[in-house]
Amino acid sequence: MATSQAAPPEDAPDLRKGDVSTETKVNMRMGKLSPRVFWPAAIIMAIFIALTLIFPNQSKAIIDALQADVIKYFGWYYVALVGALVIFALYVGFSRMGDIKIGDDDDEPQYSFMTWFAFLFAAGMGIGLVFYGATEPLTHFASPRPGVETGTTERIAQAAMSQSFLHWGFHPWAIYVIVGLAIAYATHRLKLPLSIRYSLKPFLGDRVKGAWGDVIDIIALVGTLFGVITSLGLGAMQIAAGMGYINIPADGMGWLIGIIIVLLGVTMVSVVTGLEKGMKILSNGNLILAAIVCLFVLFAGPTLFIFREFISSIGAYLQNIVSMTFETLALYGDEGEKFQSAWTTFYWGWWISWSPFVGMFIARVSRGRTVREFVTGVLLVPALTSFFWFSVLGGTALHQQIFEGLGLVGEDGTVSAESALFEMFGNLPGGFALSVGAVLLITIFFVTSADSGALVLGMLSTNGSPEPKTWIRVFWVIVAGVTAISLMLLGGDQALSSIQTIAILTAIPFSLVIILMCISIYKALSYEHRLFVRAQRRNAREEIAEELHDQLGERVNKIVNKRVNARVEAAVDQAVEEALEEAVEARVEEAVASSMDDVNMQLEANTAAIAQIQADTSSQRTLTAEEVEADRLSKQNSAETPSSPATTTAPKKRGDIPWKFRKK
Numbered sequence: 286m287a288t289s290q291a292a293p294p295e296d297a298p299d300l301r302k303g304d305v306s307t308e309t310k311v312n313m314r315m316g317k318l319s320p321r322v323f324w325p326a327a328i329i330m331a332i333f334i335a336l337t338l339i340f341p342n343q344s345k346a347i348i349d350a351l352q353a354d355v356i357k358y359f360g361w362y363y364v365a366l367v368g369a370l371v372i373f374a375l376y377v378g379f380s381r382m383g384d385i386k387i388g389d390d391d392d393e394p395q396y397s398f399m400t401w402f403a404f405l406f407a408a409g410m411g412i413g414l415v416f417y418g419a420t421e422p423l424t425h426f427a428s429p430r431p432g433v434e435t436g437t438t439e440r441i442a443q444a445a446m447s448q449s450f451l452h453w454g455f456h457p458w459a460i461y462v463i464v465g466l467a468i469a470y471a472t473h474r475l476k477l478p479l480s481i482r483y484s485l486k487p488f489l490g491d492r493v494k495g496a497w498g499d500v501i502d503i504i505a506l507v508g509t510l511f512g513v514i515t516s517l518g519l520g521a522m523q524i525a526a527g528m529g530y531i532n533i534p535a536d537g538m539g540w541l542i543g544i545i546i547v548l549l550g551v552t553m554v555s556v557v558t559g560l561e562k563g564m565k566i567l568s569n570g571n572l573i574l575a576a577i578v579c580l581f582v583l584f585a586g587p588t589l590f591i592f593r594e595f596i597s598s599i600g601a602y603l604q605n606i607v608s609m610t611f612e613t614l615a616l617y618g619d620e621g622e623k624f625q626s627a628w629t630t631f632y633w634g635w636w637i638s639w640s641p642f643v644g645m646f647i648a649r650v651s652r653g654r655t656v657r658e659f660v661t662g663v664l665l666v667p668a669l670t671s672f673f674w675f676s677v678l679g680g681t682a683l684h685q686q687i688f689e690g691l692g693l694v695g696e697d698g699t700v701s702a703e704s705a706l707f708e709m710f711g712n713l714p715g716g717f718a719l720s721v722g723a724v725l726l727i728t729i730f731f732v733t734s735a736d737s738g739a740l741v742l743g744m745l746s747t748n749g750s751p752e753p754k755t756w757i758r759v760f761w762v763i764v765a766g767v768t769a770i771s772l773m774l775l776g777g778d779q780a781l782s783s784i785q786t787i788a789i790l791t792a793i794p795f796s797l798v799i800i801l802m803c804i805s806i807y808k809a810l811s812y813e814h815r816l817f818v819r820a821q822r823r824n825a826r827e828e829i830a831e832e833l834h835d836q837l838g839e840r841v842n843k844i845v846n847k848r849v850n851a852r853v854e855a856a857v858d859q860a861v862e863e864a865l866e867e868a869v870e871a872r873v874e875e876a877v878a879s880s881m882d883d884v885n886m887q888l889e890a891n892t893a894a895i896a897q898i899q900a901d902t903s904s905q906r907t908l909t910a911e912e913v914e915a916d917r918l919s920k921q922n923s924a925e926t927p928s929s930p931a932t933t934t935a936p937k938k939r940g941d942i943p944w945k946f947r948k949k
Contacts, residue, residue: 303476304486306494313478313750316743318757321499323746326506330764337771345775345783352786356626359793361613363633366796368610371459373803377466378660382810385656385817387466388473394653404650405666407572408461408643412520412730413635414453414674415575415723420705421449422679423686427694430624431617442683443601446594449679450602451609452628453671455664457636460799462663464644466656467802470809473652478749481505481641485801487809501798505641506745508795510765511787512638513738517769518784520731521545526703527724531717538777542770548728549766552735556758571729578722579677585713586681587688594683595676602672631785634792637799642741656810682709702781735762 312319337344377383386392394401425445429436433444467484477483482498489497521544528535535544583591602609612629614621651659682705685691691712694700701708710719742761743753776783 303478305477309478309748313748316747316750316753316757318754319499319502319746319748321496322502322506322748323757325499326503326510326746327760327764329503329507330510330768334764334767334771337775341775348775348783348786348790351790352626355789355793356622356630360622360625360630361615363630363789363792363796364611364613366800367456367460367633367636370463370799370803371456371610373807374459374462374660374664377806377810378462378657378664382814383655383657383660385810385813386474387469387654387656387659388652392473392653396650401650401654401662402666403572405647405662406670407568408646408667412516412523412727412734414671415706415727415730416519416523416702417449417453418674418678418706419682419709420700420702421452422446422675423682423693423705424700424702425449426683426686427698427700431614431620438687442687443597445683446598446675446679447601447605447609448628449675450598450672451606452632453675454602454668455606456610457632458664458667460633460636460640461643461647462660463799463802463806464640465647465651465663466659467806468644469648469651469659470806472648474809479645479649479744479751480749481745481798483749485798485805487812488801488805502745502748504794504798506742508638508791509641509738509741509745510761510768511791512635512640512642513734513742513765514769514772515635515638515784515788516734516738517545517548517731517765518772518780520727520734521548521769521773522703522781523706524724524727524731526701527707527720527727530704530707530711531720531724538773541773541780545766545769545773548731549735549762552732552739553759553762555732555736556739556762557755559755567729568733571726571733574722574726574729578719578726579674581715581719582681582710582713583677585715586677587684590684590688591677591680594680595673598676598680599672626789627782627785631789634789635785637792637796638788640795640799641745642738645741645744646737678706678709681713685709685712735765738765 396404422442422445425448426442429441429444430448433441436444464484468479468481471477471483471486472479475483475486477486480502482493482501485498485501486493492498493501521541524544525535525540528540534540614625617624647663654662682693686693689712693705693708706723707720710716710723713719739758739762740753742765743758744750746757746761747753772783772787773780
């Protein structure tokens with residue numbers, strides 16, 4: 286059956302151009318379930334929940350054993366993997382592949398720069414920042430990392446801030462860069478569904494449509510589910526601690542379970558009624574509330590100290606980032622393994638579990654950005670936000686402990702992870718209001734995280750449908766809540782440790798997917814870069830050929846014109862010479878002819894005169910002497926008187942003839 290080719294929603298992929306079957310398009314548009322993904326994931330979670338509730342002691346023993354083995358055998362793997370992801374993200378972003386656009390070549394960014402930054406800021410905030418903002422620096426100060434405990438108080442405090450920056454800075458966001466970039470490229474460039482499996486299509490090809498793709502989505506779904514559960518567990522514990530601090534008793538496991546049930550009920554109401562607009566308002570309001578809390582602590586606490594410590598901590602972090610990145614604490618034995626499992630390895634596992642959720646979010650809002658913009662924005666903006674947050678909350682807690690002696694660290698040298706934030710608030714003006722605001726902040730984060738997490742889980746269950754069926758989202762909300770409760774019951778007083786262990790364990794399979802994503806990204810972007818280089822070379826050759834053709838054409842024209850002009854000039858000169866010669870010859874012939882006529886006429890006249898003289902001479906007799914003398918006298922007399930008209934002019938001599946009529 287043919288499907289409508291109407292334009293997709295603003296935030297949905299344009300599947301009209303992608304390599305997706307008509308049946309898949311119809312199922313995605315209707316939000317139908319993908320049985321080969323949903324049911325295996327549901328069975329895995331059902332088995333896990335059943336084992337933890339029916340066999341709690343045995344399950345705890347298995348989890349503890351797995352934790353020891355994972356830390357022992359895979360701790361180095363997490364450290365190496367995350368360090369490699371940071372390097373790979375920087376390489377992709379700042380190499381020539383960074384010029385490739387996420388989307389069509391002529392796509393403009395879907396959102397303005399400031400709006401996009403706001404989205405990244407929203408993704409960077411969450412329950413974890415509130416839970417660990419004051420707790421983690423204070424804990425690293427009270428129980429320093431092995432190798433740091435022998436330093437001075439100042440050095441230990443600075444190392445505590447640097448360690449917190451490591452866990453919340455570039456490294457977690459490098460993980461999100463890889464996952465988000467792989468999904469964004471497949472969605473906006475290849476026009477494929479917004480799903481994990483299709484992010485590997487450049488590497489696996491059409492195999493992502495079959496069993497391989499199903500396995501990938503199952504792993505991503507289960508990993509994301511445990512990431513959401515980790516956040517819900519942390520949120521419930523801190524809400525209970527905050528309620529106790531504002532004089533609402535909330536001690537005991539019953540309170541924790543009750544908090545989770547109530548907040549999941551609120552989440553299901555949002556899911557069922559479709560209060561998407563309301564959830565957006567809550568999310569934006571939560572960011573404003575977080576900013577208010579942060580700024581209030583900044584100006585009510587040691588403001589100058591916070592700003593100075595913020596700059597110093599960034600410098601210390603950047604100075605030691607390479608050594609901290611690859612630190613496995615191998616030389617510190619059991620203490621090193623214990624610290625790694627409680628902090629660094631837990632964080633890397635938690636971030637890897639959360640990466641499908643955050644990656645899909647930032648992929649949806651990044652169409653039209655270049656790879657370089659994507660990497661720079663996703664690495665810098667949330668990391669700087671986290672740095673400032675920890676400098677304000679953690680810096681204030683350290684200042685109260687070191688310089689004010691307010692005793693945030695217990696006499697036994699421990700820090701209460703759940704209540705340290707509220708104890709720090711209590712030492713500031715308006716501490717009660719701050720505590721109420723913090724409880725409200727965590728509550729809203731809990732609901733919005735559960736709601737958006739259910740949406741992502743639903744999308745993974747439907748092969749990337751932007752609008753999965755409501756019952757699918759409700760199902761995953763219930764599964765997340767029940768799993769969080771089972772982990773609370775399993776851990777008892779050590780519930781936090783159990784949650785951390787599950788996050789570490791579930792991250793192992795999805796870490797393999799992230800490695801495949803790196804290969805897929807490199808293969809796709811390098812191929813596009815080669816095409817781009819070929820196109821550049823082809824265009825360059827065409828431009829050079831055209832330029833050379835124009836230059837050679839000009840030179841040929843000049844040569845031809847020069848030769849033609851030379852030939853024309855020679856021909857003209859020759860014609861002029863010939864015309865001049867002909868004109869001169871004509872003039873000369875004319876002049877000669879005219880002169881010859883005058884000469885002939887003169888000759889004829891002279892001939893006639895001579896003939897007349899000869900005739901006269903022959904007719905006269907010979908004169909005597911007396912007659913000659915008389916004739917002489919007669920001529921003399923005639924000369925003295927005017928000549929008569931009858932007098933004949935004697936012929937001219939040769940010397941009197943003009944030169945041009947003389948014969949040579």
